[in-house]
Amino acid sequence: MYRYDEFDQSFVLERVAEFRDQVARRLSGELTEDQFKPLRLMNGVYLQLHAYMLRIAIPYGVLSSRQMRKLAHIAREYDKGYGHFTTRQNLQFNWVELARIPDLLAELAEVEMHALQTSGNCIRNVTADHFAGAAADEIVDPRPYAEILRQWSAIHPEFTYLPRKFKIAVTGAPHDRAAVQVHDIGLHAVRGPGGKTGFAVYVGGGQGRTPLIAHKVRDYLPEEDLLAYCEAILRVYNLEGRRDNKYKARIKILVHEKGKAEIAAAIEAEFAQLKGKTLNLPEADVQAISAYFAPPSLEQLAATSAALETAKAANKALERFVRHNVTAHRNAGYGVVTVSLKPIGEPPGDATAAQMEVVADVAERFSHSEIRVSHEQNLVLPHVKLDEIPALFAELAKHNLATPNAGLVTDIIACPGLDYCALANARSIPVAQRLSERFADIARQEEIGDLKIKISGCINACGHHHVGHIGLLGVDQKGKELYQITLGGSADEHTSIGEIIGPGFPTDKVVDAVEAVIDVYLGLRKGPEENFLDAYRRVGAEPFKAALYADA
Amino acid sequence: MSKAAKPFRPVAITANDLRSGIVVFRTETGDWVKDATRAEIALDPAKAETLLAAAKLDHDRNIVVEPVAVAFDPESRLPVLLRERIRAQGPTVAIPGSV
């Protein structure tokens, strides 16, 4: 993985010093709250429902064991002993004191981390496929490009006060695990003429109150033009994006209002001026960054592991874990292991300091000290020998980290909701917990198959409900929590926005309603091989509406 | 058309402590405390305005941030709305690792 050089280290330390100065000025009264707010946001500090919340950047979701241990330490020393992994591959601490944040950031800098640009109207933490560098279906490793973009976007002198936040996602496999079509810029790395790396470029996707799927503005952008093209997009957006209405300020609205053709032309015109100049990306630099992401030295092994097969035959729980939480690795004899942060009945994405330490330890023992954070709020150990999965499973199981539910109905995404978030209108976590308990039976989960439930506690859609196969949106109706159900959303290479199925359900009815939807699916599917999304796309909303609103 | 004035509901003043960020309520003595039940409750609009004005002074003096008046139930001595009750009492879900 990427390691800071002296330049990066100096940069981060200077930034910590700068923020220390800003916090001191705020506490002394030199800065008012209005003046301080954008400065703290640019450093990831929010004022949430209960306290200050710090959002730490985990660039494209990649962590080392050493970094994870530091996060565990911070959870204990500066917070209440836990953290929340988010849908943007970040980590949030919910209870930090403002006066101590500069010290906390200095500790983070010791392990080459920061909280820079995890909020504010700037280019946010760049996200990527959480299986990058390991997945069998990968064509181009997106991490070097995500790293280059991370660097280029750091305190960008032109793009730090944009109309609104700006999110870039990169993927490099045909199956899109990074949801690039619902980002401000989505980059899909491909091999072009002569095997050279380039990008299909998508612009103007996003969720929030106006979910829109991005438009493809380029089929193939040569690698060397990556930064110049992004700068062109950002410049057009910075100058033309709406600033009169916060809710219409994202680039998706600009693209929607002006039309794809006009925006694409504006981007191309700006790009023509920038191409081949100072932002040209030299091949040698790409190679130097890519070298950091060279695969660890993996052994030549047989495709199947006799040890694992024997252990599976003797242990049904292990067999289930492997079936659901282990994905094909590009290297024979290895697997990509999903560590579930969705134990039955627990808040999705939360991990205690002790659990973080366990993951750091097992990553060290079994996965070359590498950990990934997925936007599905799980952790991933990217390079595990199949032979060692039984030992890994046993260790994870001891700490409630081996729930065999990756991709199943209890692998629920949920935002923090009204339990933590100042913007929320309704709670998300308790609904996720009750759904998880309702479907706790693993045999039933397996019968239901692939199903993504995503819950947001307000229209800002941090819980990605628009792209859930089943999405729940919490709203406040005269002081009562109400949940709207959307069906048919998806955030992969066949992205679609879920459709609102009808009036919302009160909190004591919503779990029954979701179960009713699932029962309808089970009743009408062609067979177990037709998953929920495919079945929904085949039959449409009507059968589900009929079941949910039979009495209406 | 002028809207009919809403009937007044009792309120208390809440904010976040500037240094720590924690949720605090303003007491009769002008202190800011974590315990919502110790909040001073305004039973009429004039009192509510006085209390909020005093709280805003504390904001300007960099003691608290985002002071607001929230509807308060004088019986339970807790906020009326779910959001404000969660602010006053903490998340409705268990803190991970606390059990």
Next chain:
Amino acid sequence: MTVYDVKRRAFGEDAWSFPADDEALPQGPAAITKARFLRDRETLLARNAPLGLVLVAGETFDGIENDLNRFDLIALKFLRYADGRPYSLARLARERHGFKGKLRAIGDVLRDQITLMLRAGFDALQPTHEGTIAALRDGKIVTVDHYFQPATREEREEGGYAWRRRPA
């Protein structure tokens, strides 16, 4: 002492006047709006004193690109410090249109934005925020001077990758 000159690292008196559109131009350096320039272009350019242009965030150089170097001063007004359009305009003035005169940032500028402004090509600052003025005067700006992208200001290529820069 209202305008900070970046090269001299000091505040100085403002030599420029900023007359309203319906006011007669005073003697000496005067900065005018884009609307006035478009209306009275010929007369203004014939005038025998330095001419400046004031743009408010939201206005662009459209239609006057080729006239920019007739100005000795371009002043960009930040309406709110969160409105980042002037950064793009500054870079375009310098990099795209080759503007060589003074580029001044006017408005509620926080000291934390100053490095961004300088990197975007501004070389004069007219802040209204007391703390910013004091920090500039006393040279007390805590900032970052390792950069990860080329910008407008002349800087050293340093740091091992094409996109990295240090102050010149």
